[in-house]
Amino acid sequence: MSEKPKILVYGYGNPGRQDDGLGIELSEKIEEWARQEAKTNITVDGNYQLNIEDASTISEYDIVFFVDASKENIESFFIEEVTPSTKVDFTTHSASPAFVLELCHKIYRKYPNTYLLHIKGYEWEFMKEITGRASDNLEKAFHFLKNKIENIPEK
Amino acid sequence: MGQKITIEPVTRVEGHGKVTIHIDNNGNILQTRLHIVEFRGFERFVQGRPYWEAPVLVQRLCGICPVSHHLAAAKAMDVIVGAGTGDGLTPTGEKMRRLMHYGQMFQSHSLHFFHLASPDLLFGVNADPSIRNVIGVALEHQDLAVQGVMMRKFGQEIIQATAGKKIHGTGAIPGGINKSLTQKEVDTFLKGNDPMNIDKMISWSQDALTFFKDYHSNHKEIIDDFAEFPSNHLSLVRKDGALDLYHGVLRAVDSEGKIILHDVDYQEYYKYIEEEVRSWSYMKFPYLKEFGKDNGWYTVGPLARMNTADFIDTPLAQKEFESFKAYNYGKPSNKSMHMHWARLIEILHSAEKMKELLLDPDIQKGELVIKGNKKSEGVGLIEAPRGTLFHHYKVNSNDQIEMANLIVSTTNNNQPMNNAVNQVAQNVMTGQSIITEGMMNAVEVAIRAYDPCLSCATHALGQMPLEISLYNSNNELIDRKIK
Structure with missing residues (x-):
């Protein structure tokens, strides 16, 4: 008998720094949508940064969507499949999705299908509100992710 | 011809650590500096905001230790609402x-x-x-x-x-x-x-x-x-001298263990501590006024706390504390790598607590809440994971913050981190004209013993890389490595 895959949407960034809050904002929108649509296979989480404990968190899911704000030269948003990596930062202060995925495999022997959704941001000052242009990007990314999740086949 | 070595990043973030090393014609180290681009705009940002927002607003500073800022700001606001100074x-x-x-x-x-x-x-x-x-x-x-x-x-x-x-x-x-x-x-x-x-x-x-x-x-x-290297050490201690990570009085000891700041009320920290500005660094250099810039600098963090406290009030950590003190003959430890040992004792203490x-x-x-007679000024101190964190606010008659001054743990450790880098450079880079992986690692290990929060100091977003650059005496870059 088929069953729905367990999906985690994990936004990260600092919502007190304008567009750095895009990841958290998108994950909250997905949470609300999943609640309204009674999609019980979707879980939403978030934090300022990714870190090693997230290896434990993602090990419990079949599919993971990390969501982050981006300063890169992209259109409104961009999604990529995450390739595991052992590259570690200089400090303990953040970990990349690739690093978290690799650590998950090394400790828990699991490789959830993992994606990173980048949403284009523009301003990063000490303000809570996301800028207008970034909000437009957020809406586009939200619709994209909803569609992507709805088209995921059952296991 | 002398030379200069730099360790610096190129990323999307404004926060990073950069090490520059100058060497002479014979490869002798002339000067080492750890530059951290400290951004102090936050103090201006909170001006005009209602004081009760501060414990939440300050979490915008840093996504790495938001709890420490949250609690330090709340402690300062306790004073402002008349709830006392941490133990009220x-x-x-x-x-x-x-x-x-x-x-x-x-x-x-x-x-x-x-x-x-x-x-x-x-x-x-x-x-x-x-x-x-x-x-x-x-x-x-x-x-x-x-x-x-x-x-x-x-x-x-x-x-x-x-x-x-x-x-x-x-x-x-x-x-x-x-x-x-x-x-x-x-x-x-x-x-x-x-x-x-x-x-x-x-x-x-x-x-x-x-x-x-x-x-x-x-x-x-x-x-x-x-x-x-010898250092003064500063932290909060409980009034009876116990290790206390949340509240207490300010104590400093010198490298031999002599108390040089005698359990003072941190509400008046500015009477004892000054922050020096140096032209080559955005991050200030705090020091004990009484001893001047050259002799008054100090270390904060787990090792400093082991050096200032008289005992620990949880049994398992106290036993480890006694071993630590015995190993160092009852004197302060001035060994940077003992920071790891001290950190582990604090992990055990925190679990017991x-x-x-x-x-x-x-x-x-x-x-849950207590209030008293309102005041216009408050200071909140806490022993954050990386060391003593100062939050100081003044509030006007409209309940708006009109002044904020923050001294973060990493800023307090500015001079000792510079000293650690200098000592490692002297040991591993003298006579070199390129930066090897081993040299890079040695510098990293020295800085990381202090676990600097470059995000706190610089209010950065995301990654915080390290760059090392090597310069000759003509100020020409001869090698650079980035991690």
């Missing part, structure tokens, strides 16, 4: 805040030890960086890697339960706290399924100390001789 809250208010703080200390120190220190210790500082990380640990010592992940997770869950949520927690408010714990929440931490319960966390904390001490006994040259608080009925009671 209701029992529930103070104990819930302490539980939040020990959760933060536990998860932050655990992350540092398992993620950064243990790979260096297990594989050596010269090992290939692709294995000298927690993934390498997971491959060869899976039990250690699992412990690191789960200890970090346990601390994060304590924070979430006490602060209300992981991001922009609202638990601490001026004059107290906005929630207590339910019996169900308490039981989750006391009796959770293995390994997520406090007894396992205490046991693993002891295991980590055993691991470190075993390593130390076989590698004394690394732990005892690497980046050792969490258990003590979880068993205390006060954390389930309903008296």
